[in-house]
Amino acid sequence: MTTKQHPATRRLAGAVAIVLACLCTALSAQADRYLTENFDYPVGNLYGQGNWLWYGTQDAAPVQVVDTALTLAGYQPTAAGKAARLGNTASGQDVMVKFADKPITSGAVYTAALINVKSVTQDNVYFLSYIAPSTTGVQDKKTNSEIGRLMAEASSEGKFKFKISRNSGTQLETTADEYELGKTYLVVFMYQLVEGTKNDIVKLWVNPADKAKEPAAAAQITDMSVHTSADANRLQAVELRQGSSVSKTGPQVIVDAMRIASSWADLFDQSGNEDPTLTVTPQVVYNVDAAPVGQATTYATYKVDYKNLPAATQVYLTGKNRDQYEVDLTQIPAGSGSATVTLTYKPTAIGKHTARINFESSVATLNTGFEATALAYDPQNLPTIAVTADHLDTFKCKAGETVTQTFTVTTANFPDYGKAAVTGTARGAFIINNATLLKSGTTTITVTFKPNEAGNYSDVITLSGIKAEPKTVALTGLALQGGTTPGAEGDTLPLPSENPRAMLVESFDNVTRNTAVKLDGWKNLALKGTRAWWGYEWTDDGNKAAKVTPYDSKIEAGAGTPCQMMLVTPPLDYKKAASQTFSFRVMGDFMTAGMADKLEVCYIEKNGNDMYVEPIDGIAIPATADLNKEWQSFDLHLENQNIADVFYIGFRFTSTRGADHVATYYIDDVKWGVPTTAVGEVATSKTATQVKYYNVAGMASDTPLDGLNIKVTTYTDGTRTVEKMMR
Template sequence: MRKFLLSFSGLCMAIMLLTSAKAQVTLPAYEAFNYTVGDSLPPATWSGLNSGDQILIASGNLSYPGFATPAGNKISFAGGGRDYFYGFTTQYSGTVYFSFIMDVTALGTLDATGGYFFGVCDSATNFGATIWAKLNGTGYNIGINSRTTLANAQWGTTVYDINTPVLIVGAYEIVSGAANDIVKLWVNPASGSFGTTAPTPDITYTNTGTDLISLSRVFVRQDSNNETPNIDFDEMRVATNWASVTPAGIAVIPVTSITVTGAGNATTITTAAGTLQMNAAILPANATNQTVTWSITPTTGVASISTSGLLTAIADGVVSVRATANDGSSVFGTVDITISNQPAFVPVTAITVTGQGGASTITTSGGTLQMSAAITPANATIQTITWSMTPTTGMATVSTSGLVTALANGSLTVRATANDGSNVYGETILTLSNQGPAQVSIYNIQYTTNVLGDSPYKDSTITTSGICTGTYSGGYFLQDGNGAWNGVYVYDNVHHPVLGDNVTVSGLVDEYYNLTEIKNVTTYVVTSQGNPQPTSEIVTTGAAKSEQYEGVLIKVQSARCNYYNATGWWEVLQGTDTLTVDKLLYTYATPIVNNYYDVTGVIYYSFSKYRIEPRELNDIFVNTGIESASQNAGITAYPNPASDVITVTNLKNNSIVEISNILGQKISAYSNVKSTELALDLSGLNNGIYFISVKENGKIAKTIKISKK
């Protein structure tokens, strides 16, 4: 929404309000936006001006490598709307520094002229050190201006990608005299400078017009849709020195070794049901995270261990006690404990699982059912069990105490497994009905005949499940089968699955600028982990750019790198069709132009372009077997455009020629072609764009885009 013009009297009133007794913070100041999600910026610390869209508090926060750990939430704004001012103790000399982390989540209608969205000021109308953004291809540039005149904006040359946090540090220096104040800009400064002294700025500019008299506010500005992109904004700091606006994060010192011992160095338990307190000595002594997780691996004996490391004997023999570091280092220490003089161990032989009152159904929305497990024999030494759930067509959660909560209609299996190492379990099937969102396969969400590619479930709330094939801070990809139509993107910055997780989500199906996605996630359940990835579908660079492969794990083979952008994305080429290799999930740092690659990744659609998103280094393979591709570069098709017949030339013996539509669906195929030329009948095809793929020795030699008229 574009902001409304204020009348002169209204503007004067706004200025009076802004210069009145509004609370001013002392410097250094830190704004973590620790307010209620969905609220506007609070008037106790922020003054609003103009009409239009509010700047709202959004959940989550932004971080930058090496920077101090973020706190609170963040704000989100875009386009035209209200501007907000944050007052601080007035500075009449010296330099005021500011910093913030921003993430442009969408460019919207930002144009190549751009505009400013942040700066310092001495009133509601006199601005300085303004921070600017403008469109550049599929990304944006960042600049600074001593005041607000467009011609004086100083731009950096780096093109920044959306959905990538950027650390901004700016400064306004008040210099004695007139028309000579200095502004400076740093974008993503090196972490080694955090909390120390300022490095050389990316941009330094001396004002040539009227200087600001003093500095007493910073502001966040929503100008117009063409001048302000969609921005998440967080971790704002204002101070009179560099160190205060660039606090360094706490250095993480990992655990390198753990030595496990029993109290008094004991390695035995000799009394019935006796206990032994285990201890874990961690090195280095100043490791950041000093906590461990205790576990037992039975060898010949049986015991239990508490979260604090208290070992309780159950059956004679030897157990291995392990303490594993909780800092993610995977470091652990072990010690063997010998147990004796315990009563005879009685293992579990059977478990019978039932619902409360014999029930096997849940018929109310979000209803629950308490499960119970009857253990045989009744005198089994260990009577505890672990509850789990395996979905068939329905979905639910099960607590550690066996309480099942229904999520989606269908059936599922509830299992209770003995904790005595016998691997004995019992299970029963539950049927769920009258639940909320319908359980829908990813294929049914994605498959469409709509000319715009819209999902038939657009604007519907559904539940679906799939294997995680790609993940990053803003969302993840799920796939529930191999091949076309079986993948989908989930916009969710709250939950973070890992590759191989089997995830069930409930959410709203949306078409975000023609990308089918699931958003507003209300249910998130990881039903299993470590599952194998779906088989990547081998397609051409041309076919990959189609609706059916959106969100799907695919592979392109023997594709030549024909362009590399310094920000990390690159292009590969087969025939005349290019495909962007993007960096949403992983950045491959060393593509070489004219080298051939096999690239595996999920297909993502953004800014009217299909992109393949590799997940890790192993998704990129330098293909040295390129002779076939290079030798067959002479394959052509004429005339193009064509009306009834098009001829493919320079074919090799036993070639396979296929025609597919823009969705990648195969229309016709010609196998074992014996001639060097092949005439293809197009008379039965509707006018439009098609692809001819030529395969030799099982590999695609060339793909040609043609037009039927």
């Protein structure tokens, strides 16, 4: 149920995920349609949900929201929400809802609803009434005059009749027809405010055949010589009522699909019979690496197509840097049509600026939003890079050994982090410890010369940043014969770039226990020390995973050496993936509070013979004793992120190798681009409706393809399973 709350007070939650309560009642939805109520709330007490207020103070048997929505052809053919249930109780809780911000003082008010009467008595207790507000208005837990009353009374066996009255002192009018208990009827209840006194008109229709124009009523109060009691001078709310006293109980009734309007035509506006739709199509036009501070740059336009919206859709910005953006349209009107919303980037400071544009409908299932990320630089203070030297002294060591040198880089005015990369072709002999340059500050870079073979080597480090003039540092090295250090486990750089995977499903079934992981397309790197990631197999169930640990019983406590191991996925195809979600499971063991051992999930891009590595923030990798031996699942939603067309994800573990470092991690079930929302959840009552086969390039087929296949089975309930197979 929407109110006139300013959109700036409503916010959507989360980067990877957004949930709003379903607010399905609309004020002024179509023309003079005052209210549309489908009771689309969580099951439980109706009071306090939407705009529903408590009438009076009776608290017995609260009115309930129940998951038994009513339907009727020609009015509500399919359920649009839930329903309200009134119990056959005496002096139960009553609730009311305003259908207008200001009292209606002239004309008629029509209320249509689907009514299913479950049981009735002979007590003539009304279950629905209009509310005439007092001078202080309609207020929670207050009472007002109940004008225009609808009731149901038992007639013959299993049947009942509807009755209406103007107020408590008015003669009742009864329908001529009987109606069946437990059957759903469309009931229209009208109260007309007529100038003068004691002359207001009340009418009732049951299952009216003609919705284009007002037909003859099933019961009515129009003879003022008979109906002489006081009437109303204004209406503002409608009440759902349970019982009237300790001795009189009301009928048990299910109420749904309530509509309130000022005329018959507005009540049955045929456009309201169609489901509302809202489609937003973004077109990002921001195509520069950075925009100048102080200037307006169009970031994106959003084509909005909508039909049958019951209320206006709010357009607003959220996010850390929403003040750096601006929208030209803040509201999409109710009804049907199309509109274009323009999002403008108007930075006032250097840096990366993120925000989210939200389209919030009164129908929560239509809500949507889009992330925006842009960079800004100051043309008057351009980014700069200063380096202590344009070359380093020649590195010298034996093949299989290492030697290091350091230099510093000073950066200023960067809109985002800069990059340092080894860009030559020295067969991966030169390694740098830091691929990221500060936005403004000094970065120390350690260069390690690690030749595998004797010979002369040369390479170059390129230092770059957006809008900054690049700098280079030349490297030369001489490797001599006679190295005695054992070679490192695993693989060497560079990363492969051919055949990027649009889909990846890796369960590590082909690894060997306590042996370096070796999988097609993967890189298993010993970045520091000689140990890499190992395979592991549990003896109890035969499950396999990738394992990393610094424990080495041969190195005494206190004599450990630094180690860093990284397991890197095959190249991943961002554009061709059916889903931009990267998921995996991780389990830690022998973890202790405050341990120095650290597992990180990193975003990686290939950078010549080296790689650009950036840890991904916000992933709560387990690191405490209470989480030992517990698998944790993670889904990284990478939609609308600034990601290269071909990228990699790495699992980087940093520690000290020795007998006094025992923390161990396991990685399993790594997936990318899997076109499913329910992997492996198949009930025995489900049947398969479709089977598709995908190769590693994302190509789909109805029959298995040559080589490795990802088999995706879709079931009758919409869930899917995913499994690997070879042909």
